[in-house]
Amino acid sequence: MSPVIADGRKVQYKEKNTLFDYADSLDVRVPTSCGRTGECHECIVEIKNGMNSLNPITKHEEFLRGNYRLACRTRLEDPHAIVEFATLRRQPRILSESINRKVPLDTRVIKENDNVVLDGKIIDRYRGGIYGIAGDIGTTTVVLNLVDLESGEIIQTSSFENPQRFGGGDVMNRISYDGGAFHGELKQVMLSSINFEIGAMTRNPNWKSLHRRCIYDVVLVGNTTMRDLLYGIDVQPVGQKPYKSLIQTEFENKERDSTAIECSAADIGLRVHPKANVYSGPLVGSHVGTDVAADMLAIGMDKAKSPRMLVDIGTNTEVVIGDNSGMVTASCPAGPAFEGGEVTYGMPGYDGAVEAVTIHEGKVSISTIGDVEVEGICGSGLVDLLSELRRTETMDELGKYSNDSNQFAFAADREMYLYRSDISALAQAKSANYSGQFIAMRHFGKSIEDLEALYLAGGFANYINADNAKAIGFIADFPTEKISKVGNASLEGATIMLKSVSSRRSIEKLVRKVEHIELETTPDFFDIFVEGCLFKPMPQEIF
Numbered sequence: 001m002s003p004v005i006a007d008g009r010k011v012q013y014k015e016k017n018t019l020f021d022y023a024d025s026l027d028v029r030v031p032t033s034c035g036r037t038g039e040c041h042e043c044i045v046e047i048k049n050g051m052n053s054l055n056p057i058t059k060h061e062e063f064l065r066g067n068y069r070l071a072c073r074t075r076l077e078d079p080h081a082i083v084e085f086a087t088l089r090r091q092p093r094i095l096s097e098s099i100n101r102k103v104p105l106d107t108r109v110i111k112e113n114d115n116v117v118l119d120g121k122i123i124d125r126y127r128g129g130i131y132g133i134a135g136d137i138g139t140t141t142v143v144l145n146l147v148d149l150e151s152g153e154i155i156q157t158s159s160f161e162n163p164q165r166f167g168g169g170d171v172m173n174r175i176s177y178d179g180g181a182f183h184g185e186l187k188q189v190m191l192s193s194i195n196f197e198i199g200a201m202t203r204n205p206n207w208k209s210l211h212r213r214c215i216y217d218v219v220l221v222g223n224t225t226m227r228d229l230l231y232g233i234d235v236q237p238v239g240q241k242p243y244k245s246l247i248q249t250e251f252e253n254k255e256r257d258s259t260a261i262e263c264s265a266a267d268i269g270l271r272v273h274p275k276a277n278v279y280s281g282p283l284v285g286s287h288v289g290t291d292v293a294a295d296m297l298a299i300g301m302d303k304a305k306s307p308r309m310l311v312d313i314g315t316n317t318e319v320v321i322g323d324n325s326g327m328v329t330a331s332c333p334a335g336p337a338f339e340g341g342e343v344t345y346g347m348p349g350y351d352g353a354v355e356a357v358t359i360h361e362g363k364v365s366i367s368t369i370g371d372v373e374v375e376g377i378c379g380s381g382l383v384d385l386l387s388e389l390r391r392t393e394t395m396d397e398l399g400k401y402s403n404d405s406n407q408f409a410f411a412a413d414r415e416m417y418l419y420r421s422d423i424s425a426l427a428q429a430k431s432a433n434y435s436g437q438f439i440a441m442r443h444f445g446k447s448i449e450d451l452e453a454l455y456l457a458g459g460f461a462n463y464i465n466a467d468n469a470k471a472i473g474f475i476a477d478f479p480t481e482k483i484s485k486v487g488n489a490s491l492e493g494a495t496i497m498l499k500s501v502s503s504r505r506s507i508e509k510l511v512r513k514v515e516h517i518e519l520e521t522t523p524d525f526f527d528i529f530v531e532g533c534l535f536k537p538m539p540q541e542i543f
């Protein structure tokens, strides 16, 4: 009999076992809320090896694409096959620290006498606490803060891999998935996962438990697609020119006051107090969503008197330049190459990911997250590796290896390589970032020396070596002292909106001052994009 491997741990084949049973025997936690009947769709696992040795897809799994299965519906048909599967990861490296902008507590839900009051209406009797959830729904990772709304204190931060991965790695794929036969499935898996995570947060043994019904206010931000999917709004218009949410179109037609939306928890299916409010923040425009509005709030763009640039790096990178009198923004579809997709040994920032690389006299030195055995390489490691390959002239500006090889071993003992095809994917992802920053600066009429600061937000931005990122043209060539890493500014902005109703109004006003640029309509976009694919610094002169 052959072993079954779950999250790197091995167990022997046992007849009739489901993958869920194997996970149980290995103490690998798989989410569920349906009693393993195939209904809840929470137990999605990725099959790393042996897809063809499993039972055929069941009717409960027809919504899944690629190498994904439901653990509770899947069995091995060939006892001699080696099958390896992985749960969608919980608790990736949490980027919860940020710049910590202080705002006066001005919550929407308050205690009055022995009651809990929302917008002046009693919604519950006071049960010993008033709590809220602020969340950043990223295309790749979801991060949630549980906040005590009476003190403003963040009690817990939790994160998990976006479970919508089976619908594709980027927003365009997810839009197309949602337009198909399984419309609504992406919303459902996201809600199930958030509900599961909220349950886990409220039962955390390191903290006194609270009842999930004591959560009375929720702010969830995300890019336009993530936000609209979550609220069950048709996202097909976001995927086609002019790439606008239905909500943005209604706003432009003066049918609503703001692109912020809200509903009750009961309406959306969030398992907190049913009358809790679920607020999304306003969209900035097109693909630039409420997560960037949250970034702007976190870095104090509403108070900024001199122009600065914000770059929120992720599967979709967003750029905002300006101050509180006016701004431009651009959205750059970078794709998942720096976040674990499209690169042969790429992986998100979990334990075992190479996060830093140096090359000295031909010898590669690496360090991994968690200081454990190498499993792959994440974005910050890739930025270092590309920069070191250039610095040592192992690779030229075009991304070709100088010895004409097709590969370079970054972890030789694990036989892990960076291939030429990987470099092409990374060059294009890098260029999306480059082009967005370059075109936004040029459109705004300011070059690097005119801007007060470069804020790097989100994803792996906090972990990148800024000098290496500048050296390969991943970020604009700002003097290092002008660069600030602001951590998970979207989560921070969402938390500010949760703690302060007036901040919601101020960000709803501020986003009206933002002009959106469509990169592809720039006449010389193609030339800029090609230049951005080269592994060299962005020029100082952009006019």
Ligand code: FES
Binding pocket: 031, 032, 033, 034, 035, 036, 037, 038, 039, 040, 041, 042, 043, 070, 071, 072, 073
């Ligand atoms: S446990 Fe609910 S679908 Fe598998």
